[in-house]
Amino acid sequence: MDTAWTWELSGYCAKYSFLTEPKGLNMREVERIFQLDPEPPVHENLNDYIIKAVQRRELRWFSFFLHHYENRLNGRIRRFLLREGLDRYDPERFLDYKMGCVLAMLDCLRGYDPAQGADFLTYAHHFIGNALLTCRMQEEAGSFENVDEYKAVRGIAWLYNQSGQSEQATIQKYAQKNGCTEETAVRFLALVKQNRSRVPFYQTVQDEDSEETGEDVSRDDHWDYAEILWNGIQAEAVREAFEKLNYREQTLLEKRNAICMTCGRVSPISTRLTFEELAVLFEGSTASGAERAYRKAVEHLACLLTEARVLHMIRLKRKSQTKRKKKIAAAVYLYQVDNDGEWGEISFDFEAGTAEIIRLAEWDTTVSKKFAKQAIYHLQTSPNHNLPKDGIMIFEI
Structure with missing residues (x-):
């Protein structure tokens, strides 16, 4: 890539660098930060903007691309933050993640060749995922050498939780699956423990490169029971409040959120029961009745935790x-x-x-x-x- 194009990319980054400084922006502004007025030219294919940006060495076409891609980018960031158990409505955090993704796309723009036949978003997808993970890594309590090490630590944390096996069995399984030594697997598991003992790692989809993982990451409420339990709140206080619920409420919360309050294990969200299945569990109930009962159970637990000042x-x-x-x-x-x-x-x-x-x-x-x-x-x-x-x-x- 020629020097002029490189300098233009650098200038584009500098142009938006002010966005990384807190300015009291609200979520509406952050989610529309790349919207242009008047609207840019309309193309049927998003990739046409990227092709023109590359061919003409003009980043205004990349700005046009961002204008039309912004809603989808917002959605991908929200889904990532949701899976991680993070606040999706914190403007400063959201903007940090968003600018990380945009900078990753700018880096990809340097090496993108339309003649290869792949759309730009297909080419950049993996790098956007890495940008999200890099932002998340920087918020962790532990220290990681790079995003690859961070991925490895997340992988063994996920395996340890999902398998329910001993540490040694998990280490052997991870080493065999990933072709590394057991010593390396031991080091990764030690990093997990140093970072934190209760981890949103465990609820995270393992395939970070795929935007459509097949996992249902939707939530019934703006508060998710499993997410609250394992995301920094005192687990003992949650258990005490949980024990004050009646049997029906406890069952609804455990089965709907795929969590066992006895052992603390969080299963994949895809294994949770539907409201139809919950209705069958409690004979004489309907799906809508089970949903109402679940929401009341969520609210009851929330009230108990509020009273406990949690x-x-x-x-x-x-x-x-x-x-x-x-x-x-x-x-x-x-x-x-x-x-x-x-x-x-x-x-x-x-x-x-x-x-x-x-x-x-x-x-x-x-x-x-x-x-x-x-x-x-x-x-x-x-x-x-x-x-x-x-x-x-x-x-x-």
């Missing part, structure tokens, strides 16, 4: 709304902190993307207003056609 809870209740063209243009929501005290009130203008705190809820912080801000982020990032009438939000203290 979690924070925000209750939401829609007071009024204004619709235009079948979309909610504006709404007023009431919110309550930790299931207690007077309700606060927040007014939203979804068309303008703004929100105003009319009245703080009792127990909300008067300076940082952290509970109201959590509610605002949640509602502003929800699909406009699917805004909740009521519900609860759960997050760690």
Whole structure:
């Protein structure tokens, strides 16, 4: 690649480097950071923008590509953060991951040859996955030499949890499967233990290179029971709260979230029971009845954990709304902190993307207003056609 093209790529990176500095951006801004106004020329194939960028040595075509690809990129980042048990609505974190992916694509652009017949996204897919893993690696408690070592550590952590075997059996199985020595496998497993004992590694899809892994990563609620249990919250407090539930509630939570509260093992999410299967488990129930019972069990456990000061809870209740063209243009929501005290009130203008705190809820912080801000982020990032009438939000203290 010629020097001029290299310098232009460097200049493009510098142009957007300001985005990595915290500027008080909200999620709406972060998710639309590459949207152009006026809109760029329309091509049927996304790859046409990349081909023109390469042929003409003009990165404005890469900007046009990002404009149209941004929604898909946002989706891939959200799915990754969801599988990792991370906050998908933290603008600064989301932007860090997003810029990592964009820089990876710029690196791929240097070596992309359209004549080879592969689409750019096919060529760059593996590198985008590595960029996400690199960002995740930098947030870990442990220290890793590079992303390849990090992948290896994740792999043996996943195997150790899934197999349910002893450490020695896991080490032998990993060494045989990956063609490495047992000494190397021992070192990787030691890194797992040094990093943390309860790991979202274990819930992560092993095939990081595939965007479509076949795993159902959707969640029934904005709070996932297994994710909360193994993502830093005191496991003992969760167990104590769990024991206060009745048998039906305990069974619904364990079977639906594919987790055993006795041993703490988290099974692949694909093994969880459907609501139809849960209805069969409890004779006389329907799928919709099982779903309602599950949601009540989630809420009951959340209330118990809130009382134990392990979690924070925000209750939401829609007071009024204004619709235009079948979309909610504006709404007023009431919110309550930790299931207690007077309700606060927040007014939203979804068309303008703004929100105003009319009245703080009792127990909300008067300076940082952290509970109201959590509610605002949640509602502003929800699909406009699917805004909740009521519900609860759960997050760690």
